[in-house]
Amino acid sequence: MRGHWSLDDRLERILREVPFEVPQGTAAVHVKLSYDRSQGVIDLGCGAPGGFRGWSGGARDEYTVTRDWATPGYLPGEPEAGTWNVWLRLHRIPPQGLDYTLDITCEPAAPPEPAAEEPPHGARPPRRDIPDVDGLRWYAGDFHAHTLHSDGSLTIAELAELARGRGLDFLAVTDHNTVSHHPWLSKIDRDITLIPGQEVTTDRGHANVFGDVGWVDFREPADSWVEHAERAGGLISINHPLGGDCAWLLPMSRRPRVAEVWSSGWWDRRWGAPLAWADAWRDDVIAIGGSDFHKPGSDGLPGAPTTWVLAEDPAAVLDGVRAGRTAVSTGPDGPLLLRLGDELLVLDADGLVLVRPDGTRQVVRGERVLLPAVDGQHRLESYENEVIALCA
Secondary structure (H helix, E strand, O other), X not given: OEEEEOHHHHHHOOEEEEEEEEOOOOOEEEEEEEEOOOOOEEEEEEEEOOEEEEEEEOOXXXXXXXXXXXXXXXXOOOOOOEEEEEEEEEEEOOOOOEEEEEEEEEEOOOOOOOOOOOOOOOOOOOOOOOOOEOOEEEEEEEOOEOOOOOXXXXXXXXXXXXXXXXXXXXXXXXXXXXXXXHHHHOOOOOOOEEEEEEEXXXXXXXXXXXXXXXXXXOOOOHHHHHHHHXXXXXXXXEOOOOOHHHOOOOOOOOOOOEEEEEEOOOOOOOOOHHHHHHHHHOOOOEEEEEOOEOOOOOOOOOOOOEEEEEEOOHHHHHHHHHOOOEEEEOOOOOOEXXXXXXXXXXXXXXXXXXXXXXXXXXXXXXXXXXXXXXXXXXXXXXXXXXXXXXXX
């Protein structure tokens, strides 16, 4: 199939469906998209008679779906007969338009992709000396990371090993607009809790939905994402709301409380806009952090920043977030500010400045200090007003 997308097409409707027929007895569906990538970007996905079958956005130009295997980002399962659709999102279309070609084949069989080699198990850094609070413990983790199931470069096992080696207790795996990674998370034995997630991704904003809640339809309005998460017992957070071309611009009738206030894109933390945004978003924001890790050398490593959650165990961290028991630091071993009941535990922060909710400030003296806490968000700053740690 050959065609042409114009800029007018994009403005009229950004997501297009190209239908094709899958005959009875098909064992493998293969789709390949070709276009001039130097001129624009067309995102790729798949819908079947039973609904969603996968999404890879701009990370891939082709995919295969079989009964027992599918390209990462896509769901394996019997290729049912009927009308399927290639999903094309016209992400970037130049004024002169963009020609494209789709090669679609329905085959009796397809060889499975060879299994990736498992990374070796390494040592985990020792946990920091942090007291329990009423039977709960502070756990270190990251709420935003990607694998090769979307536009990341690592397998799930490789990502888990990297995060564990940096001292994390939990990691949310949040591939773009897909849940093909979810069935594999519980099969990874790396002494780290992997939380199912999906980064619901559009041109006007990204949001993470956490929990085993099924696929969230990114084509629907943002309010429906919130309703989906609540109905299925999950959580939703607004991602990197000031993040360049993926800043949050979507209208919402009810604003989620959880927000990725601190992301790896906050590269100059003297810039107070993320804190100002959070105050303007709502007065009881639950701040979390996310590295938005894709591959080594880009974004932050897992745990940069680190989100700390006070919970019964790593599997219960979403309950801890719901309750607002969160803190964020530069990394798993960076200066730390945690609430212990009516007190604040300040670790490895000698010479930093504690900023209380009312704006009053106090220099921290010592490497392990207990200070009185009040209601509201506290933070640690450097003498240059650089944010070093946050605490609810």
